[in-house]
Amino acid sequence: MAIWILCLCGIGCLSGFLLFRKNVLKVSQELDLSKVTLSVIIPARNEAGNLPQLLHALKIQSLEPYEIIVVDDFSDDETQAIAESYGATVIANPSLPEGWTGKNWAVWNGYLQCSGNLIAFLDADIKLAPRALETLVKVRHQAGGVISVVPFHFTVKWVERLALIFNFLGVFAFTSPFETNNPQKGLYGSCILTRREDYETIQGHAGIRSEMLDDLNLGAAFVRAGIGVTNFLGSGLVSFRMYPEGMKSQIQGFGKGAVLGTSKLRGGTIVLVAFWVIGLIVSDSFFVFIPTSWALPLFIGYLLYMLQLFYFIKYVGVFGVLMPVLHVLSTLFFIYVMLYSAYQVVFLGHVSWKGRKVKVGSRRAL
Numbered sequence: 001m002a003i004w005i006l007c008l009c010g011i012g013c014l015s016g017f018l019l020f021r022k023n024v025l026k027v028s029q030e031l032d033l034s035k036v037t038l039s040v041i042i043p044a045r046n047e048a049g050n051l052p053q054l055l056h057a058l059k060i061q062s063l064e065p066y067e068i069i070v071v072d073d074f075s076d077d078e079t080q081a082i083a084e085s086y087g088a089t090v091i092a093n094p095s096l097p098e099g100w101t102g103k104n105w106a107v108w109n110g111y112l113q114c115s116g117n118l119i120a121f122l123d124a125d126i127k128l129a130p131r132a133l134e135t136l137v138k139v140r141h142q143a144g145g146v147i148s149v150v151p152f153h154f155t156v157k158w159v160e161r162l163a164l165i166f167n168f169l170g171v172f173a174f175t176s177p178f179e180t181n182n183p184q185k186g187l188y189g190s191c192i193l194t195r196r197e198d199y200e201t202i203q204g205h206a207g208i209r210s211e212m213l214d215d216l217n218l219g220a221a222f223v224r225a226g227i228g229v230t231n232f233l234g235s236g237l238v239s240f241r242m243y244p245e246g247m248k249s250q251i252q253g254f255g256k257g258a259v260l261g262t263s264k265l266r267g268g269t270i271v272l273v274a275f276w277v278i279g280l281i282v283s284d285s286f287f288v289f290i291p292t293s294w295a296l297p298l299f300i301g302y303l304l305y306m307l308q309l310f311y312f313i314k315y316v317g318v319f320g321v322l323m324p325v326l327h328v329l330s331t332l333f334f335i336y337v338m339l340y341s342a343y344q345v346v347f348l349g350h351v352s353w354k355g356r357k358v359k360v361g362s363r364r365a366l
Contacts, residue, residue, distance in 0.1 A: 002297040005282065009301030012279015013308050015272040016168075020312060021175040024233050025149065027138045036137055037066040039116030039196075043106035045073040047124035048082050049244075054126055055086035063134035066116045071106040089113065100209045103189075107214075108205040119199055123190040125240045126151060132237045136193050145228030146194040148187035148215070150174050152239040153317030159247055161323040164309070164330040165280070166254050166337070167316050169273060174231040178268035185229045186264055187222075189215030191238050198227050216264045235315050254337045280305055281335075284328040302328075 040058060044051060051070070058065055070083035073093045083090045091113055093106050100108075107121055118137060140147045150171055155161045170188075179185055192215070202221040211217040219229045243249040262270060283301035309324040323330060 001294065005294060005297040006300060009279045009283050009297075009304055012276045012282075012301075013304050015275040015279070016172070016308055016312070019172040019176045019269070019272050019276065020315075021177065022233070022315060023175055023231065024235055024315070025135050025139050025237050027135055027142070029138070029142060031138045031141050033063055033134065033137065036063070036118060037116040038063065038118045038120060038133065038137065039114035040065045040068045040120045040122060040133075041107060041110035041114060042068070042070045042083075042088075042122050042124055043073055043103055043110065044070050044075060044079050044083065044124045045102070045106075046075045046077045046079060048075070048077040048079050050124040051079060051082045052086070054122065054124060054128070055083065055088060057128040057130075057132075059086065060130055061128065061133045062131045063137060065120075065133065067114060069110045069114055071110040073102060073106045101212055101214065104205040104209050104211065104214050108209070111199070111204055117196050119194055119196055121189070121192040121194075123240070125242070126190055127154075127239045127241075129237045135237055136191075139232065140193050140195075143228065143230040145230065146187065146192065146198060146219075146222050147230045147232060148189070148193070148219070149191040149232050149234040149238045150188045151190055151234040152236070152315075153319075154239055154241045155318055155320070156241065156244065157246075158320075160241070160243065160250070161319045162330050162333040163242060163250060163254065164319050164323050164327060165334040166330075167319075168309070168312065169277075169334075171233065171312075171316055172273055172276070173265060173269065175233070176266070176269040176272070178266040178272075182264075182266045183223055184216070184220045184264040185223050186213070186216030187219035187229060188231055189218075190240060191234065192218070194222075198222065198225075201225050201227065213264070220264070233315050251337055251340060254341075277334075280327075280331055284331045287328060 042054065055068070058068055068088040069091060070088045071091045071093050072080045072083070080090050091109055093109055096102060096105050111119065120133070120136065136147070153167050173179070174188060202225050205214065205218065207221050208214060208217040222229050243253050279301065283298060283305050286295060286298035286302045289295050289298055306324055306327060309327055313319060313324060
């Protein structure tokens, strides 16, 4: 039995290495930026706490945005006043029409007011290094098509670090070699850069107006139109702090797409992710079997996963030292959120986010 446990944990760790690619933002050629007009669109719903840092970062970029548009999505805090104080154009989002989800509607109304030949869609919690926009524009030119960035995740509170496993799985999904030619290949919605003409070719967010997973479905729409989709890791240039509000926002945030998102992945990715997760859960059961003969092989498996987490973590985020060591806590959080997500999808028929409920079947906001 010890041999089987070690083999299972070993296969799980190997699956992680097969899934992970260090696809970081790197410029290998120069580009004349004099003709670039970059519109930045930021959907914002009660983002008074996040906007100052992002808007300040946009003001000190080596490539100055042509325009910054903040779409105020019915905020009841100081979102509008803060955005205006930084000189951004603020649009009051119209009432959500039938058949649209909230973020799609907000982003679409931002697009209707922009005029740049490149469009960057940024979430309000994004943090940018001073050369981030310049690098994004050059990398998009090299890669062609549309690009998105999986931001480096900075955590502050201990409870935020419970998202360790979710962050690794998110990176695996976007860097897996099996996703390269996936016709359902998604984008990471926090940071997307596209040419205006490519966005208009797929009718933008209007073309996916009813979809809950806007970023994944937007990527698939680009692929269907023959426009390339490339995802990068944001380490050093693009980062964020996810769900600083606490446990409830984390559960809702990860829960709204935990189950639905897997339907877009290729079979090879799903199999390797399954092996990685199964090996992880088996190794974490070490704490249950301490008094038994299984303890030693399980502990070895636990150490293997711990070392792998430490190896990858420099590309994924800041999670301190204790969370990789006590990764069993993040695994338990992952299991709970997956069960919660399945309960919403299967039994409730809707998911909750930022005070709205979105039906899964019809994908309409309630």
